[in-house]
Amino acid sequence: MSSELHDLPARELASHYRDGKLSPVEVTRAVLAHIERWEPHLQATWLLRPEAALEQARQSEARWKRGEAIGPLDGIPTTIKENIATRGDPLPAGTAAVTLKPAAADAPPAARLKEAGVVLVSKTTMPDYGMLSSGLSSFHTLARNPWDLSKTPGGSSAGAGAAAAAGYGPLHIGTDIGGSLRLPAGWCGIFTLKPSLGRVPIDPPYMGRAAGPMTRTVGDAALMMQVLAQPDARDSMSLPAQDIDWDACDVSPDHLRGLRIGLLLEAGCGLPVEPEIREAIEHAARLFEKAGAIVEPMQPFMTQTLLDGMDHLWRMRSMVDLQALPSAQRDKVLPYIRAWAESAAGFSGEHVFRAFSQFHATRVVTVDACADYDYVISPTAPNSPAPAEWAGPTNDPMRPLEHIGFTVPYNMSEQPASSINCGYTSAGMPIGLQIAGRRFDDLGVLQVSRAFEQIREPQRHWPHPPGAR
Template sequence: MRDAWEIARLTAAELGTAYADGSLSPTEVVAAVLAVTDDAEPGLNALWDRADASATADAVQSTERWRRGQARGPLDGVPATVKENLARAGVPMPAGNAGVVPVVPERSSPVVERLTEAGAVIVGSTVMPDWGMLSSGVSSLHGVTRSPWDPALTTGGSSSGAGAAAAAGYAPLNVGTDIGGSIRLPGTWLGLAAFKPSFGRVPLDTPYLGRVAGPMTRTVEDAALMMSVLSRPDSRDWTALPPSDLPWDAIGPAATDVGGLRVGLMLDAGCGMPVDPEVAEAVADAAQAFAEAGAVVEPLAPFLTDELLGDLDTFWRVRSWKDFQALTPDGQTRVLPFIRRWVEAAADVSGRDVLACYQSIMDIQQRSVAATLPFDVVLSPVAPVPAFPAEWPMPFGDRDRGMVHIGFTAPANLSGQPSISVNAGFTDDGRTIGLEVTGRRFDDIGVLRAAAWWESARPESARPDWPIRQRATARVRPTDVGTREAATAG
């Protein structure tokens, strides 16, 4: 009998093969991942709602479908988690915020319906920070979510629980959401294959400017496999792209030929925090590997400014200030103090200024598309710094520096371009470093192919070892990390 951790290490693609040949059943697999969750969850704090009973029952039904040769597809019986802001009927949605009265949805979101229709087994909903507006796992409702690599370190956010669940082996398939980097930031700080698809590619029941849902997995192949299901149509999303029969199944472990691929290399976002030298080196080394494989790699000059990034931050503050004002006085006191201060800074922003901020967003869209158009894909850091202490709400600690860390991620949200984080290496002290691969608008397949090539071509030293048991003691002291990141932040 296989060890639970051995089973939890398997990818969704491997599970589908094992189910088909009878070497494993969904019942065995779900029991294994629930055991792994039992072992790790008290320390990681990744789940808002556990669905052990329904997951176990769904696994039994899936096992019977596979036995009869009537599986619903390759995801049938594969464990999955969804972020808490993706509705599951009957499960409260507090958005990580202790001050809100949670909505209890009557109907599941398109993401959840597509997964369950495909036979995937939902094992739970994952946590997020207050309103999803932090790049960490710090929440007024949930407390601190910690990295499976090292409990002293952040998971990143806002898809903090999804990232931790993916890295720790709770499920091979996890869904996060991303409005300015919230899928890819946990991706870089946890070593994941974390894919932000084109805007509108995955239908949502609550679409918003730049917001997407997408896979957070341990392999690019699994991300593509998940997209084959998540991208199926749903009439509730009035912003969705037309249904497309894209070759998701063509993304696999076999190396894609990148010869002749036009690749832009951007190591400076032109705004925000400076890039840590170890991060820049890992991304440059990945670009060199592309060049050695025949890609044409050229530098891409920065196209954003601090002013544009600041206007985006102000726009989001005003949005959240409106939500904050709708809370009861008692509810307002329960919001995370960092978020309270962040939204209160927008209390006196005028309507004229909000419109100016919106125009800046349009400017970011135009600049992003124009700058990246000459290239098939653009390589860059995901974040300027490696993982920071778990208790910090942002990469710069408890100070209010706006959104100075999302200069590499936010442009693709606003322009709608597909973008993925894939691990590119490790810092000297063992922290993961993500490579961001961004493509032209709507070219999700091109991004996944390039990322899959890198995943197969990268050196052994850049490959994460999955899943990672939570360490009993931290390998990196938070004070050491804090000192380094504070110095980097300037």
């Protein structure tokens, strides 16, 4: 093969399995060997079980040989974020405060992937309760960014972002309630889709919470959506079945011609956009225009009041959760998380009500701001990755969400939004371009992402483990 086996996209692997040129067993062995080289440096995995993965690969190999493969994901090495339940495995939620007990059933995303025959190589790590944009955890070893081990991969899908960029197989899945798919995707240089709320059922469901694919290519994300986007009664917000031709994401750049695209360069709240990031997004906008899209500057629509309201409601929710823990367990939670949550102790009932009201207000202003456009492009994050040891870009529990002004609006508005690499900083770190579409237009976001994937500059080689060439 022309590429290392761990670097091959899922679509190519499926083709080689079909032709008998490769087997799931040899690919899984190659991925496991690659993980062994990387993992002492990245710490992206949890419940890495090589023998179990190889047994799944052998079963898949037998199905392909009999001509009974379940589908194109059969035998493809895959990781699942640790807060997505897999039957028999505990869910630590990134924190040492949780009492570990085995999950009774697979959560919907895990169930769909297993039914499709994937090889579950490992679960991936996350920070305490998924409330940090980093890999800092009181339970897991600190996760790092493969592009620069001194930097964070982002979060809360920290291990998934690092694993995808490092080549731990082609398919990964994470979750997102304010940017937890898109932020690590942007900082690790990979692709992700935060689907419309309910498109990928999740358990437990929560306002704004979504699960989605994290891959190196748009095509592989679309391949995952074929199996993930199926209704599940356990999610009270699950969308009804819809016949979506996910293969139709493979469009040419001509698809962009005539599309009206909003260009959002300022979030309206939080951290200012770093000059190198702004320049990369403006360059991406020019590429869209060159391809025939109509790009129009947008005014910011988020405000600090909206962002702070969501922050304060989440603080109160987390304080209530922490107060329910025995003191010995509560003491195990990261001090940063405790300081953030306990700051809600003085909030009045009126304050919490007004904070909660900002969620719907964010939804209203986001939908209104996007109404005149087919799609909206912006930075995924205003900043480059923070130091790995930091809890987030400010490292200040009183200013925890200053980096999510571009991402969180689409969680509240339930609109699909992707992150795709659009360049690199002078320090060599990836820069994410966010592409948001109207509610339910998940396929359209994938199509625009695929078109951009073809018109952007050639990508740099994926990072290698230290000491490897």
